[in-house]
Structures are given as C-alpha cells and as structure tokens.
Amino acid sequence: MDGFPELTIGEVAKRAGVATSSIRYYERIGLLEEPGRSGGQRRYEPEVLGKLGFIGVAQSAGFKLREIKELIDGVDSADGLGAPMRSLSDQKLIEVEALLERTRAMKGWLEVARECGCASPEECALFPEFGEEPLDAGTALKMIRVDGGDCRRSPGE
Amino acid sequence: MDGFPELTIGEVAKRAGVATSSIRYYERIGLLEEPGRSGGQRRYEPEVLGKLGFIGVAQSAGFKLREIKELIDGVDSADGLGAPMRSLSDQKLIEVEALLERTRAMKGWLEVARECGCASPEECALFPEFGEEPLDAGTALKMIRVDGGDCRRSPGE
C-alpha cells in the first residue's frame, strides 16, 4: 500500500555507493536486517539508503562496525541515539586525539627524512642509538622526534 | 675473536623490547637475516639490536614492513640509505598528510557528537540526508563536516 518501489540489492548498492557484497556482509554481521524477498531475491525499501548513509558517516568518523551496531541498537531503543552516541564518541575522541598526535609526529619525521642524505642509520639522527638499555615496548614512538630540520648528528654526539 | 657475547633470541627480545615471535617473524619475511646457531638455537651479535631499533623507528614513522625491507636493502647497497629513504618518505608523506586531514575531520565531528542529544539520525545534522542521488564511493568522508558546534538541524532545512 505504500507507493515505494522495492529496490534490488544492485539498485541499492548503486544509489548508496557501496558494493553489493558489502550490503550482504552488513546483513551477515547483523548491522542491517535481512529485507523481504521476492523469488529468493532481496527487495529493499528506500529507507535502507538512509541506514547505509548513516553507516558510512559513522565509519568515516572512526567507528568500527561493531560500534556502529551499538549506535543503531540505540536508535532502535526507547532512549534514542543520544546516550550511546555520547559515550562512544567520548571514548573514540580519546583514540582519535592519540592518532592525531602520532600522525603529526610521523609527518614531522617524514619531512626531515625526505631531505635525508645519510648513507646508513648510524650516521643519521633520525635513528637513535640502540643496544645499551633494554627498551620497553612502544619506546620507538618516543624516538621519532626530530629536533631541527636536519638529520645530521651533532658533532659532539 | 670478537669479544662480543652472542645473544639468545630471548635476550635480544628483552633488550630490544619486542617479542621473540616478532623476531622470528621478521626472519621469515626476510626483514632480518637468519643468524648463526648453536645447538640449533639462534645466536645473535649485538648489532641486531640496532637493526631492530631501526625497524621500530621506521614502523613508528608509518612504514610497512615491506617498505622497511626496501630501506634495509638500500642500506646494504652501494648507494646507501638516502635514495630509497627520500622516495619512500615523499610517498609516505602524502599518505600521512591525507591521514592527518581525515583525522582532524574525525575529531571535529566527534567533538560535536559527544554533545549530541538527538534521538535519531534524521533529526541530527551530523547525518546528512541520503537517498536522493546516487553516491560515488567515499562520499561519506565529505559529509563528516559540521558547520557549527551543534548537531541540531537549522529550522529552514
């Protein structure tokens, strides 16, 4: 009785800009509900396009599909989107800020590295000296700091 | 004849701050050469600590192990580290700058999202409307822009 055309998976995929295999995958993992069928084939109502858009945006914002599922469950629940959205965003923001800092450090290191003419790591300040002390895991991250715009070791070192 | 103690894989792992399984993995993929053995067990010269440190730093800078292998092959070649370092860093810098921009966009979106009280995506400006036009892949990325500090839709929309 609704005048909406039912869409095939191919049409949905084209309109939403995703692959059909992704849509089936989302259904497999419970992110989208299985639609009705006609002759064994999936038939979608246009509403699914909004859901796929939602998934795409949330994904771009850094959420994993598991987390997006939590958001969707929130939308469907009585309390609405707000609560899971706030708690997941709070948490994700911390991760993203860490990523941002790491990425900035990477960029700084690479900007020096592209000017580097060193023949070996030993003579290059981009690679600190190793071997004296035991390192705890993740120490390298601290090491990709570069002081100047140059990778030459200072004479005194 | 050298006075260096030969190290077991466990000692190397401890000093370098990596797992023994990672060291064996690096040897499997040709990133480290297989060391000499005593009674079937690997024995390393302290020099390997520098190589592991090099790998760690390069990894922190965003290089994949395949790329690090290229760098190491450069070190071992006549031309030295410089040439592969420059070309790989140039290339990686482009990727990292893109990542940086994406990460900043994610951060902006999340900062709005954590204040969001919307009950559903339809009423939330964080999620644009979908369904009218076919989208090309990757369009969602453009959509995670937020104008103000608020996710409420403007009345006129």
Added chain:
DNA sequence: ATGCACCTTGAACCGCGGTTTAAGTCAAGG
C-alpha cells in the same frame, strides 16, 4: 634422572572490513 627455563618448528589463529569464487537460481526478452 629429573625438573626447569628456554629454545625449535610449522600451522593455525586473531581483528578488521570486506572481496572473490564456484556453483547454482530466476525472470525477462528474442
């Protein structure tokens, strides 16, 4: 000779987000 810590191997497994493949089904058009 017994235990213990450490080492060896190949193969399987992990998360993540899908894609690909093989083999088959279905509806429409010529």
Added chain:
DNA sequence: CCTTGACTTAAACCGCGGTTCAAGGTGCAT
C-alpha cells in the same frame, strides 16, 4: 528454448603484523 544479466549461497581469500599452539629439543642445576 535459450541466452543474458542480475541475483543466490557458503566458503575461501586478501592485507597487515603479528601471536598462539602443539609437539618436541637443549642445556644446566639439583
């Protein structure tokens, strides 16, 4: 009737950087 194109499924595969497991070997002290 036969082809064409889009659909169906389960299962395998992809990159990435490892980790884990099972089964066994080595070397030293007790």
